[in-house]
Amino acid sequence: MKPVERALHEAVRRLPSCTDTPRLDAELLMAHALGIERDRLILSPPEGPVPESFADYLDRRCAGEPVAYIVGRRAFWNIELEVGPGALIPRPDSETLISAAIEHFAGSYGPERILDLGTGPGTLLLAALDQWPRATGVGIDRSAEALAYARRNSDRLGLSPRAHFRRGNWADGVTERFDLLLCNPPYVAADAELGPGVAEHEPAEALFAGPDGLDDYRRLAPEIGRLLAPGGFAAIEIGFDQRDSAAALFASHGLIPTLVRDLGGRPRVLTIAAPQ
Known part of the structure; x- marks a missing residue:
C-alpha cells in the first residue's frame, strides 16, 4: 500500500468521532495537502511521502473546524467559492434555490437583474450569474468580511463586470425592482x-x-413584493420545520408562497411569483 493510501486508511479510521463523512473529509484534506484535485487522488494516488501538513489538517478537523475552512474553498452548483472564517459555508441544500429559479x-432568456440578500461569499448571486450570462446583479450583506470573499x-x-456587492441591512435603501430575488437568511432558533x-x-449572524x-x-x-419586477420571482430558503410558520409571514403581506423540497424531500424553499 502506498504511503498516501495508508495515511488515508488511518485517517478514515480516526475521523468518525469527528465527522459523519470521514472518507470524504480525509480525501479532501489529503488532496489539499498534496496540491491536487480529489478526482486525481482517487483515480491515481501519487507516490512519495505524505505531506506533513496532512496531520495538521486532521487535527484541525478533529477539533471541529469545517473542511471548507481548512482547504479554503467549497463547490456550489457549477462554481467553486473561496470561503473562510467570517463567511457562511455554502450547503448543497441551498442549490434548491437555483434549481427552482x-x-x-x-x-425564456432568464432574469436580467438579480438580487441576492444576505449574499455571504457571493454564493447565490455568482451561481445565478454563471447560469445566466446575460444577467447582472447585486449582492447585499451586513458583513464586511463576507463581502471581501464575495468580491474575490x-x-x-x-x-465582476456583472456583479456589484455592497454592505447593507437586507433591503434597506434598495429602490430597484428585480427579475429574480434570492435569499438564504439566518433561520436557526x-x-x-x-x-x-x-x-x-x-x-453566528448568518445562522x-x-x-x-x-x-x-x-x-x-x-x-x-416591492422588490420584484412584474413577472419577477423570489426564492427564499427556510428550515425544514418552517414550512407553515414562514409561509404564514409572507402570506400576511399578500404574497402567495409555494413550497419547494430539496433532494432529500425536506421543505427547503419558498418561492413567490409576482404577477405580470
Missing part, C-alpha cells in the same frame, strides 16, 4: 443544536434568527 425561467470570488470567476463545529466556527428562527423572515416579508 431555473425551472421558473425555463423557455467574483474576480476569480470573471463575473437561538437554542437549537447544530452539527459539530458549526456554531463554533461559522458566523441564528431569534428564539423561533423567524426574526429575519419578519424583516423580509414586507419587502419582497
Whole structure:
C-alpha cells in the first residue's frame, strides 16, 4: 500500500468521532495537502511521502473546524467559492434555490437583474450569474468580511463586470425592482443544536434568527413584493420545520408562497411569483 493510501486508511479510521463523512473529509484534506484535485487522488494516488501538513489538517478537523475552512474553498452548483472564517459555508441544500429559479425561467432568456440578500461569499448571486450570462446583479450583506470573499470570488470567476456587492441591512435603501430575488437568511432558533463545529466556527449572524428562527423572515416579508419586477420571482430558503410558520409571514403581506423540497424531500424553499 502506498504511503498516501495508508495515511488515508488511518485517517478514515480516526475521523468518525469527528465527522459523519470521514472518507470524504480525509480525501479532501489529503488532496489539499498534496496540491491536487480529489478526482486525481482517487483515480491515481501519487507516490512519495505524505505531506506533513496532512496531520495538521486532521487535527484541525478533529477539533471541529469545517473542511471548507481548512482547504479554503467549497463547490456550489457549477462554481467553486473561496470561503473562510467570517463567511457562511455554502450547503448543497441551498442549490434548491437555483434549481427552482431555473425551472421558473425555463423557455425564456432568464432574469436580467438579480438580487441576492444576505449574499455571504457571493454564493447565490455568482451561481445565478454563471447560469445566466446575460444577467447582472447585486449582492447585499451586513458583513464586511463576507463581502471581501464575495468580491474575490467574483474576480476569480470573471463575473465582476456583472456583479456589484455592497454592505447593507437586507433591503434597506434598495429602490430597484428585480427579475429574480434570492435569499438564504439566518433561520436557526437561538437554542437549537447544530452539527459539530458549526456554531463554533461559522458566523453566528448568518445562522441564528431569534428564539423561533423567524426574526429575519419578519424583516423580509414586507419587502419582497416591492422588490420584484412584474413577472419577477423570489426564492427564499427556510428550515425544514418552517414550512407553515414562514409561509404564514409572507402570506400576511399578500404574497402567495409555494413550497419547494430539496433532494432529500425536506421543505427547503419558498418561492413567490409576482404577477405580470
